[in-house]
Each structure stands twice: as C-alpha cells, then as structure tokens.
Amino acid sequence: MRFLTGLGLWAALSLAAIAPARAETTAFIGATVIDGTGRASISDGVVVVTDGKIAAVGTRGRVAIPASATRIDVKGKTIMPGIVNAHGHLFFDTRSAVPPRTQLADQLALYARYGVTTVYSLGDDGVETVKLRDELRSAPYGPGMARLWVSGPVLTAKSAEEGRATVTANATRGVDIIKIRLEGSPDAPIRTPAVYGAMIDQAHLEKLRIAVHMFTADETRGVVDAGADILAHSIRDRDVDPILIAAIKANGVGYIPTLTRDLSVFVYESTPDFITDPFFTKEAAYRAPLAPLLDPAAQARVKANASAQAIKPALEQAKRNLKLLSDAGVPIAMGTDTGAPTGRWQGYFEHLEMEMMVEAGLTPMKVLVAATGGAAKVMRIDDQVGTLRPGRQADLLVLGANPLKDIRNTHSLEQVWIAGRKVD
Numbered sequence: 013m014r015f016l017t018g019l020g021l022w023a024a025l026s027l028a029a030i031a032p033a034r035a036e037t038t039a040f041i042g043a044t045v046i047d048g049t050g051r052a053s054i055s056d057g058v059v060v061v062t063d064g065k066i067a068a069v070g071t072r073g074r075v076a077i078p079a080s081a082t083r084i085d086v087k088g089k090t091i092m093p094g095i096v097n098a099h100g101h102l103f104f105d106t107r108s109a110v111p112p113r114t115q116l117a118d119q120l121a122l123y124a125r126y127g128v129t130t131v132y133s134l135g136d137d138g139v140e141t142v143k144l145r146d147e148l149r150s151a152p153y154g155p156g157m158a159r160l161w162v163s164g165p166v167l168t169a170k171s172a173e174e175g176r177a178t179v180t181a182n183a184t185r186g187v188d189i190i191k192i193r194l195e196g197s198p199d200a201p202i203r204t205p206a207v208y209g210a211m212i213d214q215a216h217l218e219k220l221r222i223a224v225h226m227f228t229a230d231e232t233r234g235v236v237d238a239g240a241d242i243l244a245h246s247i248r249d250r251d252v253d254p255i256l257i258a259a260i261k262a263n264g265v266g267y268i269p270t271l272t273r274d275l276s277v278f279v280y281e282s283t284p285d286f287i288t289d290p291f292f293t294k295e296a297a298y299r300a301p302l303a304p305l306l307d308p309a310a311q312a313r314v315k316a317n318a319s320a321q322a323i324k325p326a327l328e329q330a331k332r333n334l335k336l337l338s339d340a341g342v343p344i345a346m347g348t349d350t351g352a353p354t355g356r357w358q359g360y361f362e363h364l365e366m367e368m369m370v371e372a373g374l375t376p377m378k379v380l381v382a383a384t385g386g387a388a389k390v391m392r393i394d395d396q397v398g399t400l401r402p403g404r405q406a407d408l409l410v411l412g413a414n415p416l417k418d419i420r421n422t423h424s425l426e427q428v429w430i431a432g433r434k435v436d
C-alpha cells in the first residue's frame with residue numbers, strides 16, 4: 013500500500029469499494045484425504061477451501077468445484093489437517109536484544125514450518141503471549157504462524173487462599189485455560205486436595221478449564237476426583253487400574269502423554285539418532301541450541317544424573333498407560349512439552365511424539381486423530397481447528413507419502429496451509 017500514492021491510492025480504494033466481494037476458492041484435487049475425525053481416508057479426494065475455511069471434502073466427482081476455483085493437483089499425495097499440539101510452550105529471553113514479540117513469533121513460525129498449525133501453550137509469560145494471541149486473532153492468519161492458545165504462567169500455591177488468588181489473577185490476564193503443577197512444585201501444599209481442589213474450583217468459577225502437571229496415579233486420582241479437566245502428562249509410576257480409568261472417563265478428562273518430554277530428560281546422555289534425520293537437520297533454528305547437548309561433558313552429566321535415569325522406566329510406564337487408556341476410550345491429545353527446556357524441539361518433536369505413540373501400540377489412525385481432531389476436541393477448539401470439515405479453518409498439510417502406512421511419512425511434508433494460505 014505504501015507504494016500507492018496519489019491517484020493510484022485513490023483508484024485502489026475506490027476499486028475496493030465498488031468491486032463485489034468475491035469468494036477466494038482453492039480446490040485440492042486427487043489426494044488421499046485424512047479428515048482428522050477417525051473416519052476412513054478418502055482416496056482420489058477433493059478439498060475445497062473458500063475464504064480460508066473448509067467448504068467441502070469428498071470423493072472427486074461428488075464434490076462441486078466452483079469454476080472460479082484455483083485448482084491444485086495433489087494426485088498421489090496425502091492431505092491431513094494441520095497438527096494440533098495440545099501441550100506446547102512459548103518462551104522468550106528477557107536479556108536478548110530481540111523483542112519478546114519477535115522471539116514468540118519466530119517460535120510460532122517454526123511450529124508452522126513443521127506443519128504444527130495450532131499450539132496450545134500450557135505455560136508461558138501470560139502477558140506478551142496474550143498480546144500476540146490477540147493480535148493473531150484479530151488479523152487474518154499469517155504470515156505463516158501457528159494459531160495460539162495460552163495458559164499464562166504455570167501456577168502453584170502454598171495455601172487454598174493463595175491458590176484461589178493466583179487463579180483469579182491469571183484469569184484476569186485473559187488466558188484460555190489454567191495450568192497447575194503438582195509434581196516437581198516447590199510448594200508441597202499444592203499436592204494436598206485442600207489446595208489443588210481450591211484452585212480447580214476457582215478456575216471453574218472463573219469459567220476456565222484446568223490442566224494439571226502430574227506424575228503418579230494417586231495424584232491423578234486426586235485431581236480427577238477434584239474436577240480437573242486435562243491431564244497434561246502421562247501417569248508414570250504404575251499401570252492405570254480400572255477404577256482410575258472409570259473416574260477419568262466419567263469426568264470426560266483428556267489425556268496428553270508428552271512422551272518426548274520424558275525422552276528429552278535422558279536422551280542427551282549420548283547422541284540421539286534423530287539428530288541425523290534430514291527432517292531434523294534441515295531446520296537452521298535447531299543448530300545453535302543443539303551444539304551444547306552434544307558436548308561429551310554435558311552427556312556424561314546426564315548419564316550420572318539419577319533423576320534423569322529414573323525417567324527411563326517412567327517413559328516405558330507412560331507408553332503402557334497410553335495404550336491402556338486409549339484402548340479404554342479415554343480421549344487422547346497429542347502434546348509434547350516443546351518450548352520448555354532446551355532439547356525439546358518445537359516442530360520436530362511433534363512428529364517424534366506421533367512415532368512414539370505408535371511404538372506404544374496405537375494405530376497410525378488413532379495417533380493422527382490424537383494429533384488433529386482429538387487434540388482439538390480435548391482442548392475444546394474443535395469448532396475451529398483439527399478436522400477437515402466444512403466451516404473449520406483451512407489448516408492442512410500436503411504430504412508426499414501416506415502416514416497411515418507408516419507414521420514416519422509425516423516427514424514427507426511438502427506444503428503447509430493455514431487459513432487457506434500457503435506457508436513459505
């Protein structure tokens with residue numbers, strides 16, 4: 013617009029004023045389409061996108077393609093919804109010369125480059141992140157950033173009164189959800205029903221749902237009985253029992269395994285295989301933070317660290333419980349804890365998480381649903397994202413190979429579209 017001056021600007025403005033609003037339509041034609049609901053994929057499918065939203069999805073010949081549509085031939089490719097990460101984080105370094113907003117936007121762009129088109133942050137500063145979220149919501153999506161929902165800071169408390177006050181203070185910031193931490197919290201009282209119960213109750217009084225960082229089956233039982241909405245990590249101390257499963261199901265609680273979070277705690281004891289994966293090495297943003305993790309002295313420290321080593325059996329337990337809970341019909345949402353400490357790669361780890369979920373015994377279809385429509389449903393944003401259904405945002409991925417055949421085929425990512433616009 014700044015190049016349009018004088019008569020040019022006047023002409024452009026008047027043209028915009030008199031031109032009838034015309035729908036901008038794109039039709040993706042010929043791909044295998046996975047819609048994110050769990051329904052069987054459509055072969056030789058068509059996805060019609062109008063003004064950034066899904067208009068129609070179906071088999072070629074059964075879906076009307078407007079004559080004005082821009083046609084994109086995706087024969088032989090697979091289309092799936094953009095990935096929804098139900099447990100990510102955004103962070104910024106206050107000592108950096110780069111403004112917080114830029115640091116946060118860079119992370120959303122990184123997620124988007126990997127096809128993670130929605131990030132639900134379960135821990136962030138709650139001021140800059142709320143601002144950026146509002147900025148993204150009030151403007152057409154882009155350029156090339158993942159959509160954002162935020163929890164603000166992870167809350168803890170030493171008493172019920174402090175717990176209620178901190179929940180209310182966070183709600184006042186305008187966050188989308190409340191996140192509390194039991195396991196690893198410096199405040200022992202938060203592990204008592206009197207304190208976490210008060211925080212859960214206060215979140216609901218503020219009309220917000222609440223996600224809990226927990227570890228054990230007993231903690232989980234406690235917070236579920238107190239009304240928690242989302243379990244933000246795996247149960248990692250023992251097999252889930254039928255009573256706990258029944259309680260989780262009866263309360264409609266969603267479960268986010270974050271297997272890669274646990275992997276990241278011990279995997280840098282040596283040099284992980286994934287760092288030579290071309291899908292990892294292609295990303296320039298990973299290079300600087302990776303280097304210190306490959307330092308032999310740092311690796312030796314991880315090897316000698318008892319709590320890091322203790323996570324190995326915990327991860328195996330997490331995988332067993334994911335399978336048990338998924339088989340029992342508990343709603344599963346893919347989440348990773350990326351964006352928390354270094355070594356949890358925003359973008360790449362969402363794909364590794366899906367691979368580990370398949371290793372845990374889930375079918376690729378179950379995992380793809382958990383990473384799209386299922387995650388959106390658990391986070392209650394399924395009216396907007398997660399599935400390729402009419403009216404939803406046109407956030408979709410074009411893959412060279414079908415991830416239903418091998419989940420690692422999500423690495424064949426060729427195109428990312430957000431709100432019907434291609435991410436560069």
Ligand SMILES: [Zn+2]
Pocket residue numbers: 099100101134135349352
């Ligand atoms: Zn987290």
